[in-house]
Amino acid sequence: MRPMSIGLIATLALAIGGGAGYWLAQQAQSGPAPTPEQRKALYWYDPMYPQQHFSEPGKSPFMDMPLVAKYADGTQDQAEPAVQITTGIQQNLGVRLTTVAQGRLERTLQVSGVLAFDERDFSVLQARTAGFVDRTYGRATGDIVAKGAPLADVLTPEWSGLQEEYLAVRRLGDGELQAAARQRLLLAGMPAELIERVARIGKVQNLVTLLAPSAGVIQTLDLRPGMSVVPGATLARINGVANVWLEAAVPEAQAQGLHEGQAVQAHLPAYPGEAVPGKLTALLADANPQSRTLRLRIELPNPDGRLRPGMSAQVVLHPAGQTDTTLLVPAEAVIRTGKRDLVMLAEDQGRFRPVEVVLGQESGGQVAVLQGLHSGQRVVTSGQFLIDSEASLKGIEAMTTQESPPAPALPALHEADGRIVQIEGNQLTIAHGPFLTLGMPGMTMTFPVSDPTLIVGLKLGQRIRFGVRERDEGMVIEQINALESQP
Incomplete structure (x- = not known):
């Protein structure tokens, strides 16, 4: 028996060894699992x-x-390619989301400029005849003068001869000849006041006093004692200061809603805390091709002369707002590539995809979305550039406005009556009645509010009717209506 047992054991060992060798040979032929470098x-x-x-x-x-x-990423959904990020990684990256909502865009523009003279309020003093400056009155460029203030006395030989002829005709007593002689003096450029003075005094006026034609600041003055003047020469230019102009530039993309006659408020560093009312008088016809801006002309009243040309000023403009509501998203959510505008659309299960949008006006950190999004969708407002880079690595193309998905169906709005117990930040604690559409009994609960403006004006103890909608973060208040107090 013992020799037979030893032989059987030897036979079994040879069989097991042969099987193991065959398995190892098969493994060597099949080779190890493909490494990442061996994948296509x-x-x-x-x-x-x-x-x-x-x-x-x-x-x-x-x-x-x-x-x-x-x-290739085997876990990626090839039908709808997207970047998938877990909740924990989103928190580490600082990803923040916001909900696309309807609203009105209240626009306010602040522009700066420099005050200048009113180019419509100026006058020019020119020589009407040849002569010689006999005397000046100490005026200089930059002086403020009143209307009719004397500037210089000029000796006018040509006018002296015409005045003598006029006085001789007057002594004849012929009315027609007298009228003709007076008309000749007017055609020679003699002021009517000077003709009346010659007729009243009855003597030739050799010296003519040149007067300021209007009140304002002397811009140019070319009068010196002893100099000769020729007809048509400009002797002085005077700018009025009753009003001043401020020319400012606004981006052409934000000029919509501005119109002539619009009221403005100006603030000057020289007079802190004071607002100077004015109006927009003109939108100039040309645009600056380098800065892509339009020029505005704003008129500011200056009754006391405190506003001096050359001062800087900042003006607040209120363009005509939109009458209808539109989709609004934070401006920081938009990725501007120069050729198009993108946002990162957040979907369920931590999926993100780039979507092309068409933008409207922007103001106060909000921008209107004309195409590409629907109300109730969520977009990334922080961390979108990192997600966009990952989408580029995965070869995910942005969805165009023509390919935008239909608006998602919003959950139902559930309404109930209640009384405000506490207002804390962006949350309301309400002792409410039953939600009939939810089958929820009345109780006291704390709800987040979707829009902080809904809380404005509410008071503790006030009775309201409010509507909530179910979101990922729970029941959120989207509608509040104050109820009349019960007697």
Whole structure:
């Protein structure tokens, strides 16, 4: 028996050894599992320029580094490609979301400029005949003069001869000849006041006093004792100061809603705390092609002369607002590429995708969305650039406005009556009655409010009727109506 047992054991050992050897041989033939380097790459790219794809490996044409291979992601939904980020990673990245909502865009523009003279309020003093300056009155450029203030006495030989002829005709007593002689003096450029003085005194007036034609600031003055003047020469220019102009520039994209006659408020560093009322008098016809701005002309009254040309001023403009509500998102949520505008749309299960949008006016950190989004959708307001970079690495193209999905169906709005117990930040604690559509009995609960403006004007103990809608964060108040107090 013992020799037979030893032989059987030997036979079994040979059989087991042969089976193990066959298994190892099969494993050696099949080889190890493919490594990432052995998988088929979708394309190669430079991490610094992920938008550029290459069909073969090699060296980057942009940076001194080899191209990196991009492999297929088996977990990605090929039907609807998106970037998927877990909740924990979203918190680490500081990703913040906001809900696209309807609202009115209240626009306010602040522009700066420099005060200038009113170019419509100026007068020019010119010589009407040849003569010689006999005397000046000490005026200089920059002086403020009143209307009729004397500027210089000029000796006018040509006018002296005409005056003698006029006085001789008057002595004849012929009315027609007298009228003709007076008309000749007017055609020679003699002021009517001077003709009346010659007729009243009956003597030739050799010296003519030149007077300021209007009140204001002397801009130019070309009068010196002893100098000769020729007809048509400009002797003085005077600008009025009853009003001053302020020319400012606004971006052409924000000029919509501005119109002539619109009221404005100006603030000057020279007079802190004071607001100077004025009006927009003109939107100038030309635009600046370099800065893409339009020029505005604003008129400010200056009855006491405190506003001096050359002073700086800041003006607050209130363009005509929109009469209808529109979709609004924070301006920080928009990724501006120069060719188009994108937002990162947040979906369920931590999925994000870029969407192209068409923007309208912007004001107060909010921008109107004309196409590309629907009310109730959520977009990323912080961390969107990191998600967009990851989308570029995955080759995810932005959804265009023509491909925008239909508006998602919003959950039902449930309404109930209640009394405000506490107002804390953006939350309301309400002792409410039953929600009939939810089958929820009355109780005291704390609800977040979707729009902080809904809380404005509410008071503790006030009775309201409010509507809530179910969201990811729970029941959120979206509608509040004050109820009349019961007697």
